Amino acid sequence: MSDPRPVRVLQSVLLGGAQPSYADHVAGRLDPTRVQPLSFSYRTALTGRWDVLHVHWPENLVRHRSRTRRVLRTVLFALLLVRIRVLRPVVVRTVHNTTPHEGGRPVETALLGALDRAVTWHVRLTDETPVRAGAAAVTIPHGHYRAELGDAGTPADPRCLLFFGYLRPYKGLDVLLTAFAGTTDPQLRLVVAGEPASAEMRALVTDAAGADPRVTPHLGFVADDALAALVGGSAVVVLPYREIHNSGVVFAALSLGRPVLVPENPVTAALRAEVGEEWVRGFTHPLTATDLTDALAAAAGRDPAATPDLAGRDWSTVAESYTGVFTSRPVAA
Incomplete structure (x- = not known):
């Protein structure tokens, strides 16, 4: 028995x-x-x-x-x-x-x-x-997080990039801030949201925001409803990680119908093949200002009613x- x-x-x-x-x-x-x-x-x-x-x-x-x-x-x-x-x-x-x-x-x-x-x-x-x-x-x-995060509920700002999650050195936030500083459009925005892992990570963001008013920090714990609003208000979620394999951030963004910009590797290529190429855009390190502006341009041409295929997840x-x-x-x- x-x-x-x-x-x-x-x-x-x-x-x-x-x-x-x-x-x-x-x-x-x-x-x-x-x-x-x-x-x-x-x-x-x-x-x-x-x-x-x-x-x-x-x-x-x-x-x-x-x-x-x-x-x-x-x-x-x-x-x-x-x-x-x-x-x-x-x-x-x-x-x-x-x-x-x-x-x-x-x-x-x-x-x-x-x-x-x-x-x-x-x-x-x-x-x-x-x-x-x-x-x-x-x-x-x-x-995926569709049930947890609900609908984005906010129209995307076509000039807004978002980085969110626990701010740790391996995630390459310094590279993103450098690349963003190289963009020339005064209407672009970069929102950085999440809890810094150290005083150094906090200073990295606050210093960048002090030097460039286009950088908006939201430092600290981000609840699901606030996260949904931040993701919904962005056009592209950027993951400038030095190495990426699996990431809940990717699926939070895709669950809310926002494309991601990620390092190109076999894992991200396989995900692109699964969910649709308009949702997963790859870049080759080092991340550049052109990578950011090209990702925003590609997102602008996307059907706003479209959603990625997350079947079975x-x-x-x-x-x-x-x-x-x-x-x-x-x-x-």
Whole structure:
């Protein structure tokens, strides 16, 4: 007889934060009679009862600004690896990025490598994501945010560019600000919205706004309704990331019917083929003023009533695919 209780899935992140994460969107659509998602704590990880460990951004389980807390987390992570080795649970890793956005210490690299070797299933958000040779992998596309963000509700300003999200160095905001400063149209606008990761990132934006009145900062947490208004008021959302693989920002923009300007690579090319080429415009680094003005010109020629094809990317479909992963093990070759 099959076990009637739901599979207990320990997430590697906290659930239920003020700003819902990818894991929250998946957890919120899971059938509770089949899967019970658990918010992460090391107490639960090391002493609690769970059947599956679902890992997102594993470096965050080790990192902390405090050296003392970082050392403690390193020890606890090592103990979690021991528990995994002894109990051999299902370990699912969603591969959001091929490598951490910021480099880590050698001990962190070693621990993350050990965890990766214990993974039962690698979940890729795109077929272009590489995984460890011989590892079992399944592709589950990133969900869209149409239900969460609703309708843009604001006519696009054809001269407005938008950058939004958590402001971190790898996202290339400095490059965007330099490229925008090179544009000559006094009617162009660049809106930068999001919480800076550091005082340096905050100063980067405020200094640019002080030097160029066309730059408008909205620094801090941006709620969904405010984000929808900002995206709706823009003509193009720019992601000048030094490297891009998967990004919720892309799907937030597309969900609200706004095209994105992104670095050209196999992942963004595949997304363009899926949703329509008018929605995903690529550039080759370094980003230039011409890239920005050309993207605005292309957006101006778009049918304002058109929407990108995001079929199969609703979170209920994503959650159902995860349920299949949580409740199975790969068949040995």
